[in-house]
Amino acid sequence: MGEDRSYAGFIKWMAVSLLAGILLTVLFVVVVDPYCLFRLVDIAGVNAVKPRPDHYQSEIKLAGARALRPALVLMGNSRVDVGIDPDSPLLGAATRSAYNLAIPGTGVGTSREQFDQLRSSGAAPATMLLGVDFFDFLLNPDGADAPPKPPPGWLAGQRWKIDTLFSLDALLDAVKTLRIQRDPDAGTMTARGFNPLFDYLRFAREDGYHSIFRQRALENARNFSLAPHGIVRTGGDSSPEWRDLGALLDAAASERTDVHLVVYPYHAQLMAMMEQAGLWPVFEQWKLRLLREIARLNVAHPQARIVLWDFSGYGALQCEAIPAKGDLVNGTRWYWESGHFKSALGERMLERLFGAAPAAPAEFGFRLDAANADENRARIGRERQACLAAEPAMFREAAAMVADFQVRQAKNGVAGR
């Protein structure tokens, strides 16, 4: 009997301490609020700076956008996430409340879903800056589309709310929030969804920009060499990515949202690797296909206001010199590495899009339409000549990295991951 009591006592103590632990954890997360979801306490030096979430970024950002109801949303992938700051004075001056909804590693499909969510909650923005990434559109023309994912059920749709309140990630992020308030190198996300990528500053200081550029370039050499060379399926003259883009533009037109469609300013090193991998003609086809999509939209929605900006090229900004190996002193002004530009360059882009007197070179950000496509090609050709003359070693190394991967691939029969 006494033994039974001790077991029953054990169960009671276990249940009570478990319940107390759960309640304390939830309370701690709500008060510290690492994802800016509850907004009950906001004290500078205590919890004002928030860590960048590793999970549920789309849901967290969407919740932020719904709460702030911005006039301008910035959409795209990691290039917009780290490159365009919605707190830019330029946007403030234009009295545009902006929010960065870009999600790393995602394509247009995610932007479409986010826009639909904003619409359904009555928070469709007046203006949308949408970054489109050429590499997201690449596919094997003869392949088959993956079957569409079924929409998540109601329970699954709510799962993120539980996990951002009661999970190890939420608890650790709450602790991290308290820890990073005065850490200049912490990975953070601003209240408007921007990722300043401060954590790269430490890598740059310790390893140098050359190392960061090289690591990305090696990945690009592999990815570009293995990339398929098509942008539409052979049968249907389309793809899920194009269909998502079309649906998003249609939705934006229906909501009378102005759209600035942006071709990213890839660094010259990346562009040179793209050339070496034989992707350049596909890149040009892709831009023409974007123009076709806009033409279709204008027919379907005569009231639609959409502009295509081509920031790709080899201009002075994109041709920024890469610091030498071992150089831990000199940094870069415009690029983190060849795929991701800094917010300083994002600022130049915003000036081109929304500013009255842009400070960027006149040809940075070409307003592309069906009539000036040849002129755009000629511009890029001119820029390439100048960049090649200024940075011949960069072009050589870029070409060598791709060629080296292709030789190794042929030798080892490395067909994929």
Add this chain to the structure above:
Amino acid sequence: MVSLSRRARLFLQPCRADMLFNSFSFILLFLPITALGYFVLARRSQELAAGWLAAASLFFYGWWSVEYIPLLLASIVVNYLAGGRIGHSEGPAKLRWLALAVSANLLLLGYFKYADFFISGANALGGTDWPLWHVVLPIGISFYTFTQIAFLVDTYQGKVKEYRFVHYLLFITYFPHLIAGPVLHHAEMMPQFERKESYRLSAANVAIGLSIFAIGLAKKVLIADNLSPHANVFFNQSDPQGLLVAWGGVLAYAFQLYFDFSGYSDMAIGISRIFGIRLPLNFDSPYKSVNIIEFWRRWHMTLSRFLRDYLYIPLGGGRRGNVRRYLNLMLTMLLGGLWHGAGWNFAVWGMLHGAYLMINHAWAALAARLRLPTGARWWRLASVALTFAAVCFAWVFFRATDFSRAVTIVGAMCGSDGIGLPESLAAHLRALRPLLDKLGVTFYVGGGTRFVQTWLWVLVAAAICFTMPNTQQIMRRFEPALDFHAAASGTPALPVVPLAWLPNRRWAVLVSVLMLACLLSLGRPAEFLYFQF
């Protein structure tokens, strides 16, 4: 009505795959409801309670793959009837019934598990181009088929005394073991389903069961799931990047597999204990084994027991001389390897262990003749290290995506690719640079965080694995498992932290902290590795 059911399905559909021991739906809904129903019904009738538990187990299985419930039920009914035939026959008819029933089981397993393996093998050997059948493997089929083959053989040998269908149904479908074992013996389970105490709610069983479950859950979600991304990245990348990266990746997998599967087994034992049913042990700190023979007595013990009793011994075991013994060992291990999956990698893994066992037996005989100091502490420590290394080399073939990749990894583990370190570590190792240069250490771009995290998790897992007592040792005062004997493992080669569970407040708080950490980590439940077998 149709639209309502569709809506209900849509509501629940994404949670279907979540019915794992390490999921909220299992811990907060399935387990409490099943236990409550079981003990309430047990007050009225034991048969009713056993029926309820069997029905709940079928529901659990159906949550995974509802389309294979008829197959499972058909297999149960046919084997039950065959068992009756074998039990009631005499002479050659008895053997004929056994042969027929065992063949039917093997054919079923062969079709679902090995059809494509044999077709591709025939295509490769004969130059034919027969299309593959792409048969989907029903979850748990390897486990429930083996359990029933054991039942048939036991019946033939006259060891089966109990034939109530509801108990047999429960014996096979019992949800703690249905999906991934342990492989149970009819003789060890049926008496428990008979016993009155099994149907009485006991605070002792609940406290002990929950504690064992919490330890198992912690092994899975706090250790194995944190090792998993590092092991996966390593085995999926094309370039092993030298000795340290290769060992980091392989060790991450070795510990992931151990904590994953032994964690699952602990959870199964703990859950079953809540219902008053004790399951047999499946793991007993296998990585602390001093040789491969001992490793196989401590790793996946119920499968080893099955292979020994129903394959190795019927083949003749060691009774017909050394050559036959070695042949039998190799054949048993080869089939044991293929039981894990239809692939050459599993065959190679099995044969490698067969070869290890042969060498072990030969070496043991030689060591005894030469009177080597095999009992000395330093000898035993070296033996543990050697055994663990041999097991790790074999895991490469078990896990690698193809044979050539496995060979590349083994080469890298032996230093064929040199020693590479991430460039980001170079600045921190400046003082060691001359030594590193002398050793031929090179530096590669990228992967610094992955390298450091992999080794940190490997060190944490190794520390727990080699210095902590295992679950049954922690619970040793409370008969944690069916065949647990506190001193069975003999003298340990390594000292362990002395930890012994007691039903007191300190342990209650400790277990609840462990449980809280686990609940916090359940956000993304990951499947158990052994579900694929």
